[in-house]
Amino acid sequence: MAWTLPRHIRDVAERGLDRQVRLAVTGLSRAGKTAFLTSLINQLRHAGLDAQLHLIKASREGRLLGAKRELQPDLSLARFPYDEALSSLGETPPRWPTPTRGMSELRLSIRYKSERPSKRLLGETSTLTLDLIDYPGEWLLDLPMLRQSFLDWSQTMNALLTPSRRTHMAEWLEAQSDLSPDQPADEQQLADLSAHYTEGLHRVRNNGGYFIQPGRFLLPGELAGAPVLQFFPLLSCADWSDEALEALPPESLYKTLKARFDHYLKTVITPFYRQHFQRFDRQVVLVDVLTALNSGPEAFDELRTTMEALMQSFSYGRAGLINRLFAPRIDKLAIAATKADHVTPDQHAALVELLTQLMNEPLNDLRFGDIESKAFALASIAATEARRLEEHDAQALSGTTLEGEHVLMFPGEVPSKLPDAAFWARQGFQFTGFRPRPHTEGPLPHLRMDALLDWLLGDKWQ
Ligand code: GDP
Structure with a gap:
């Protein structure tokens, strides 16, 4: 029994x-x-x-x-x-x-x-x-960003701009074309340009593109509209030396975007991996x-x-x-x-x-x-x-x-x-x-x- x-x-x-x-x-x-x-x-x-x-x-x-x-x-x-x-x-x-x-x-x-x-x-x-x-x-597409500086990332994003991507990102490309790393950062301008950048990424995705960075820009979850998502690659960095960029003051456009990029790595990417992944x-x-x-x-x-x-x-x-x-x-x-x-x-x-x-x-x-x-x-x-x-x-x-x-x-x-x-x-x-x-x-x-x-x-x- x-x-x-x-x-x-x-x-x-x-x-x-x-x-x-x-x-x-x-x-x-x-x-x-x-x-x-x-x-x-x-x-x-x-x-x-x-x-x-x-x-x-x-x-x-x-x-x-x-x-x-x-x-x-x-x-x-x-x-x-x-x-x-x-x-x-x-x-x-x-x-x-x-x-x-x-x-x-x-x-x-x-x-x-x-x-x-x-x-x-x-x-x-x-x-x-x-x-x-x-x-x-x-969100997992963001991992490689942790290995990059803002400058490296801007260069990588620049290299990704194929002719078809350029078409989808045309408004952002136009709006950021005369930006210089040493100009003073303006909050409203950063918000507008980030919005153009995000819209461009959506157009890339809707037209068969898959590689999107930063990943949260496409799917922000609870971060929609938060300032931590207001940055974009600065293409004009290509004309500057590393030393000249580093010597810029904190309120310059370059340093402001760099600080937001670093903040994104620290407060968005890293916690996702640590707390969930x-x-x-x-x-x-x-x-x-x-x-x-x-x-x-x-x-x-x-x-x-x-x-x-x-x-x-x-x-x-x-x-x-x-x-x-x-x-x-x-x-x-x-x-x-x-x-x-x-x-x-x-x-x-x-x-x-x-x-x-x-x-x-x-x-x-x-x-x-x-x-x-x-x-x-x-x-x-x-x-x-x-x-x-x-x-x-x-x-x-x-x-x-x-x-x-x-x-x-x-x-x-x-x-x-x-x-x-x-x-x-x-x-x-x-x-x-x-x-x-x-x-x-x-x-x-x-x-x-x-x-x-x-x-x-x-x-x-x-
Ligand atoms: P998510 O964005 O990854 O959550 O994708 P969804 O689960 O919303 O799927 C996107 C779309 O793919 C759906 O709206 C359907 O049109 C289609 N789909 C998803 N799974 C299936 C499936 O098993 N069979 C078919 N025929 N279509 C599917």
């Missing part, structure tokens, strides 16, 4: 055994973070009931019993807007959730039956406390590979270099002082190509391959730093259904476009290697946005969310 420990001893022992994981989710804006977290919470809330989670071992074995929301531990962080997201998906017609703009958090407690006999003896079930944290990938246990990085593929060679290449910069925050194994200072305790990192429901299922393997190639360098660095990593292709909220067209012996997608038109289409083949000139010349890939499918209750339709969850958290449910 099975025996159990007395209840009070069991409580203490369970508390000791209970596990807690801080799982962070990031990606550049529109990569699909809000949809991903909404689906993740939704799938776990339906675990043990009607969720389709066959690729999670614990779920297949009937050991994943369910999840409930808990009060949020960190009262100074915004709550992830799960209810709002679900209600927009439930509207007629359904609407994609409004994207989150800063950092937010939600705590779930997940009940499971352990497969370990020693733990089963202590009682029926165990609990995993899962803290989910969502933050903009743009260092405390993450596991990480998901979402990448919208398909939109970049749709946008053409320039966007695709910029996505690759931007993701390399973003991933520097995790590749501390090979790194110098700065990365060691902020070394997170992350031991597993999943990289996922989102929105895989935009291509037919026979293309998913190629999408994972392409993502792996796109992230080749950073993935190597992770291995060097002893972080386990794996690439996935998934759809957080599948908006299409795959159909087999017998007459053409091919797969196609059926779905409703954002404009409300029902379509049956073949969006094209995903290259399994970094696309070459021949691929771009063919432009064999055509991608439309889809409306989410109508949703009232039950789990949200997804593709391979369960594969990712099993890899990321499977060991916690043992």
Whole structure:
């Protein structure tokens, strides 16, 4: 006959055994973070009931019993807007959730039956406390700034001004063209020029650009409008020697911008790494590979270099002082190509391959730093259904476009290697946005969310 420990001893022992994981989710804006977290919470809330989670071992074995929301531990962080997201998906017609703009958090407690006999003896079930944290990938693009002086940074930003960026930043370029480092700083002028600079960055982003610095200018979170975000690169520094710039008085334009830049590093970038980033246990990085593929060679290449910069925050194994200072305790990192429901299922393997190639360098660095990593292709909220067209012996997608038109289409083949000139010349890939499918209750339709969850958290449910 099975025996159990007395209840009070069991409580203490369970508390000791209970596990807690801080799982962070990031990606550049529109990569699909809000949809991903909404689906993740939704799938776990339906675990043990009607969720389709066959690729999670614990779920297949009937050991994943369910999840409930808990009060949020960190009262100074915004709550992830799960209810709002679900209600927009439930509207007629359904609407994609409004994207989150800063950092937010939600705590779930997940009940499971352990497969370990020693733990089963202590009682029926165990609990995993899962803290989910969502933050903009743009914030990680700021890390390289910590290695730079204001002068270095101004030069780096100058070098980034490709002809297309110059077009998007034209107003700011014009407005700052006659500034000289030695002129006295004027508060209002700094505010106006910073506003032009920020608008320019938004235009760059809206036109397929990915590399944006400073990251908070695009997604300021609670810092919107704060003076710490009022600076910009001073291009005219290029005509001055380092010594001449250093000799300028504190109230000069150069010294004022330099002081604000230093303040940004100290009060915005560093605290994010120290107070949040260092405390993450596991990480998901979402990448919208398909939109970049749709946008053409320039966007695709910029996505690759931007993701390399973003991933520097995790590749501390090979790194110098700065990365060691902020070394997170992350031991597993999943990289996922989102929105895989935009291509037919026979293309998913190629999408994972392409993502792996796109992230080749950073993935190597992770291995060097002893972080386990794996690439996935998934759809957080599948908006299409795959159909087999017998007459053409091919797969196609059926779905409703954002404009409300029902379509049956073949969006094209995903290259399994970094696309070459021949691929771009063919432009064999055509991608439309889809409306989410109508949703009232039950789990949200997804593709391979369960594969990712099993890899990321499977060991916690043992
Ligand atoms: P965020 O800015 O990273 O939070 O991105 P969102 O989660 O708001 O996603 C941006 C947009 O991408 C959404 O509004 C959808 O149009 C689309 N999207 C995100 N996830 C999916 C998905 O799984 N399938 C499809 N078809 N579209 C998606």
